[in-house]
Amino acid sequence: MSNRESWGSxxxxxxxxxxxxxGLGNFLRFPVQAxxxxxxxxxxxxxxxxxxxxxxxxxxxxxxxxxxxxxxDHSTPFILSNMAPKKQFLWKYVGVFGIFTNxxxxxxxxxxxxxxxxYTWHSVAGSFQGQSAEGxxxxxxxxxxxxxxxxFSFWLxxxxxxxxxLSRGLSGGVEKVAKIVMPLLILFGxxxxxxxxxxxxxxxxxxxxxSEGLNFLWSPTPGSSIWDPKVWVAAAGQIFFTxxxxxxSIHCYASxxxxxxxxxxxxxxxxxxxxxxxxxxxxxxxxxxxxxxFGIDWVIENTKTGGLGLGFRTLPxxxxxWGPVLAVISGLFWFGLLFFAGITSSLAMGTPCMGFLQDEFxxxxxxxAWTFGAAIFILGLPTVLFFKYGVFDExxxxxxxxxxxxxALLEIILFAWVFGMDKGWKEITSxxxxxxxxxxxxxxxxxxxxxxxxxxxxxxxxxxxxDWNAVFQGTWVLDDGSVINTILNSGLHKKxxxxxxxxxxxxxxxxxxxxxWSRLLLVATFAGIAALVYVxxxxxxxxxxxx
Amino acid sequence: MGMNTQALITMIIxxxxxxxxxxxxxxxxxxxxxVLHSEDDAx
Numbered sequence: 001m002s003n004r005e006s007w008g009s010x011x012x013x014x015x016x017x018x019x020x021x022x023g024l025g026n027f028l029r030f031p032v033q034a035x036x037x038x039x040x041x042x043x044x045x046x047x048x049x050x051x052x053x054x055x056x057x058x059x060x061x062x063x064x065x066x067x068x069x070x071x072x073d074h075s076t077p078f079i080l081s082n083m084a085p086k087k088q089f090l091w092k093y094v095g096v097f098g099i100f101t102n103x104x105x106x107x108x109x110x111x112x113x114x115x116x117x118x119y120t121w122h123s124v125a126g127s128f129q130g131q132s133a134e135g136x137x138x139x140x141x142x143x144x145x146x147x148x149x150x151x152f153s154f155w156l157x158x159x160x161x162x163x164x165x166l167s168r169g170l171s172g173g174v175e176k177v178a179k180i181v182m183p184l185l186i187l188f189g190x191x192x193x194x195x196x197x198x199x200x201x202x203x204x205x206x207x208x209x210x211s212e213g214l215n216f217l218w219s220p221t222p223g224s225s226i227w228d229p230k231v232w233v234a235a236a237g238q239i240f241f242t243x244x245x246x247x248x249s250i251h252c253y254a255s256x257x258x259x260x261x262x263x264x265x266x267x268x269x270x271x272x273x274x275x276x277x278x279x280x281x282x283x284x285x286x287x288x289x290x291x292x293x294f295g296i297d298w299v300i301e302n303t304k305t306g307g308l309g310l311g312f313r314t315l316p317x318x319x320x321x322w323g324p325v326l327a328v329i330s331g332l333f334w335f336g337l338l339f340f341a342g343i344t345s346s347l348a349m350g351t352p353c354m355g356f357l358q359d360e361f362x363x364x365x366x367x368x369a370w371t372f373g374a375a376i377f378i379l380g381l382p383t384v385l386f387f388k389y390g391v392f393d394e395x396x397x398x399x400x401x402x403x404x405x406x407x408a409l410l411e412i413i414l415f416a417w418v419f420g421m422d423k424g425w426k427e428i429t430s431x432x433x434x435x436x437x438x439x440x441x442x443x444x445x446x447x448x449x450x451x452x453x454x455x456x457x458x459x460x461x462x463x464x465x466x467d468w469n470a471v472f473q474g475t476w477v478l479d480d481g482s483v484i485n486t487i488l489n490s491g492l493h494k495k496x497x498x499x500x501x502x503x504x505x506x507x508x509x510x511x512x513x514x515x516x517w518s519r520l521l522l523v524a525t526f527a528g529i530a531a532l533v534y535v536x537x538x539x540x541x542x543x544x545x546x547x
Numbered sequence: 548m549g550m551n552t553q554a555l556i557t558m559i560i561x562x563x564x565x566x567x568x569x570x571x572x573x574x575x576x577x578x579x580x581x582v583l584h585s586e587d588d589a590x
Contacts, residue, residue, distance in 0.1 A: 014576050040557045047561070211550040218554035218561075265579070269572040276569040280562050433579050434572075 005074075005256050005358075005365070008171035010266070016170075016178040017253055017270035018277075019344025021244045022185065024112065026278040026341060028307030030238060031217065031287045035303060037234040038224030039217055043279075045226065045235035049451065050275060053236060056440060056448040057245040057408060058271045060415045062263040063427040065254025074255040074355030075099055076248040077533045078540075080411065083419040086546075091414060092537060093530055097407035098248020099352050100526045103372075104399030105247070106349035107380035108392050110162065113342035114154040115144070116335045119312065121154075123331025128316045129324060137313040145388045155384050162343065163373030166350040167366045170256055174347050181340040188337040189277060193284035195322075195330065199292035205321040206292040213291030216299075217283055229468035233458040236451055241401070242278055243271060246408030249348040252355050264432035277341075285334075286310050293318050311338070360536035379525060382518065389514035398522055402483060405459060409452040416445045459483050489515060 007013040034042045068079030076098025084091040122128060128136055143151055165173040199210040224231065244250065254263065290299050290310055302309055311334075319330040350372050357368040383392040415424050425441050462482035463470050470476045478484055480491030492512050499505045540546040550558070 010576060010579075014573070040554060043557060043561050047564075214550050214558060215554045218558040219551060220553070262579075265572065265575055269569075269576045272565070272569040272572050275565050279565045433575065 005170045005355075007256055008175055010261075012171065012175035012179055013253065013257070014266055014269050014273070015182045016174055016344070016348070017250065017266070018273035019178045019182050019341075020249055020253065020348035021242065021270065021274035021345075022182075022277045022341050023242075023244070023345040024116075024311075024338055024341055025242055026274070026282045027189075027285060027338065028311045030242065030278045030282045031285075032303045032307040032310075033234050033238045034217055034283065035221075035287060035299070037231045038226075038228070039219055039221045041220040041224040041226050041228075042231055042235060043218075045232045046238060049232075049236045049239040050271075052443055052447050053451045054239045054243050054245070055268065055271060056444045057240075057412065058243065058250070058267040059264065059428045059436070059440065060412055060424070060444060060448075061245060061250040062254045062267040063424070064411070064415060065251035066257050066259065066261070066263055067427055068251060069255035069257060070259055072359065074252055074359055075352045076251050076407075076411075077356070077536070078359070079251055079255065080414060083414055085418075088418070091418075092533055094407070094410050094414070095248075096526060096530045096533055097246075097403055097410075098251060099356055099529050101247050101399050101403045101407065102249055102349040102352045103375060103379065103529070104395055104403075104522055104525060106162075106346055106372075107376050108383040108395040108400070109342065109346050109349065110158050110376060110380055111155050111383050111387075111392065113162075113339060113346055114151070114158040115312065116339040116342055117158060118143070118150065118154040119316065120332060120335040120339055123316065123319070123335055124328055126324070126328065128320060128331065129327065131317070131320070133314070133317045136317045137309075140312045147384055147387065152384060155380070158343075158346075159373060159376055159380070162346050162350060163369050163376075165343075165347055166354060166372065167369035169365055170351070174351070177347065178344055181344055185337050185340040185344075186277065186281070188333040188340075189281035189285070191333055192330065192337065193281050196285045196288040199289060201292075204323070207295060208292050210288040210292055212296065213288035213299075216291055216296050217287050229471075230466040233455065233466070233468065236455045237458070240404065240408070240452075240455060243274060244345065244348065246404035246406075246411070247349070248352045248407070252352040253348065255355070260431050262431050262433040264428060264436050265434045268434065286315065289318055290314055293321065356532075356536075360532075360539065379521070382514075382521070386514050389511045391514055391518045394515055394518035395522065397486065398519065402459065405452065405456045409449065409456055412444070412449050412452060416449065421445045 007016075034046075064079055064083065068074065068076075068082060071078070071082050073079045073082060075095070077092040077095030080095040080098075081089070081092035128139075131139070165177055167173070168176075197210050197214070199206050199208075199213075201207060201209045240246065257263070286307060287299065290302075294302075294314075299310075302314070315334055316331060319327040319334070321327075322330060350369065353372045353375070354365070354368040357363040357371060358365065363371065383395055421441060421444065424444070428440075429436050460483045461471075461476075462479045464477045464479045466479070467476075480486070480494070485491065489512060492508065492515065496505065496508045496512070499508060537546065
């Protein structure tokens with residue numbers, strides 16, 4: 001059974017690609033990163049990194065995908081190996097990242113997506129009406145820490161929904177969903193941004209007007225500097241994760257294009273659309289509303305652990321202040337928007353795995369979709385059942401963060417240095433509907449790999465409090481969130497050493513066990529995919545398809 | 548209290564740049580619609 005999937009229209013492809021990039025991070029991660037890294041100071045490094053790292057990686061991944069499609073390859077193992085000399089056999093195993101990451105991220109992302117769906121339901125059903133701020137925060141803690149049948153059912157529903165849409169194919173499933181969901185997402189976002197920008201002090205219980213939050217977000221924070229390495233590491237990291245580069249899903253989507261189709265304009269359009277959702281809409285919702293009701297100090301304190309708390313624990317309470325009707329509409333729009341952002345991303349995670357199974361093992365579309373669904377069920381179940389022991393966070397860290405950087409760094413080395421920049425440039429510019437400035441040839445070869453190395457080293461050797469100046473002053477101490485200390489579980493070991501309470505000690509030891517088992521499971525998944533790639537390679541040799 | 552000038556300028560310029568490029572590139576995509584795949588596609 002040959003893989004004859006295709007896109008129905010150009011707009012559908014661009015919306016699906018933009019949907020792949022637009023995720024919960026656009027609304028919850030970006031504003032938090034901005035306020036933590038200098039507010040207005042953050043935006044210049046952020047946009048610079050978009051130009052020097054984001055756009056070049058989009059060009060590279062789109063053109064690699066289209067190149068792979070020429071040989072009938074729709075997943076990264078064989079797309080990468082086709083770009084390298086045949087004796088460099090390891091590239092197909094580098095390509096394993098492009099399947100592994102999607103599988104592992106989809107496994108926990110589906111659970112996150114199910115929270116948004118459940119909260120959409122609860123907003124419409126009026127579950128949050130009359131509840132105190134503490135009550136709503138406790139609702140979230142109880143929902144994720146002790147998942148009952150409700151959490152399990154919503155997760156299973158999301159998993160089945162994703163699998164069903166994937167089984168309908170690209171043009172009949174993914175593209176149709178993107179065409180409906182992306183305009184709705186932007187519409188919901190505009191409504192919430194309007195509400196965020198019009199919070200008035202003294203009205204509906206707000207203590208401050210939205211201008212307080214906007215000043216906080218867009219003015220350079222006193223003492224912050226554009227030359228602070230911390231700001232650049234954060235900006236590069238945000239650009240990297242918001243665009244869904246380094247995953248393999250862009251390669252897969254692009255591999256279903258024709259050879260005479262443009263990649264340059266499509267890549268620019270999808271990339272800028274993601275930026276619009278992130279910068280213009282994402283910045284106008286969570287922070288202005290939260291600052292309006294709780295003030296800047298509260299927001300600073302509550303964004304230290306990320307944006308999830310604000311999105312799920314705080315906003316449902318704040319929506320209640322706008323009256324019962326607007327509370328339902330705002331809750332529906334906010335969580336609906338997050339759900340739409342989530343599902344367009346998770347669908348993109350399914351296609352590389354399906355492409356691989358269809359190409360190499362001649363599976364039908366339906367069979368490959370349900371195989372993917374079954375894999376997500378097995379791999380994702382521990383993230384639901386053992387969320388409180390950190391399984392979800394482990395998946396997010398290793399698959400959703402570190403693997404992306406490693407893969408992107410290796411793929412750009414392959415593209416610019418092994419495949420060759422001249423051939424690579426030809427791939428990017430052939431049939432382009434826009435003139436790609438020649439400077440990108442230099443950027444792709446030198447600047448983007450350097451920036452990626454910067455992000456990678458930044459993650460590996462992250463200093464305490466992200467204080468990069470300490471590195472240059474020689475007073476550098478590794479943060480517990482650095483890759484090195486994470487591998488060593490040093491944060492957990494410190495907590496265990498400091499605990500005297502027996503019950504708490506038992507919980508921490510359990511957490512340590514679950515963290516280590518999660519890593520083992522992820523390594524086993526990677527090894528399993530690598531073994532399948534080897535089997536596929538032998539099959540290709542046997543069938544004379546390895547030339 | 549309204550926004551301070553510095554924040555207002557940073558916000559407006561950033562939003563205009565991002566929204567402007569988004570609209571420009573999407574408009575170009577709409578203006579040059581390709582049917583991406585067809586049976587007569589000769590590779």
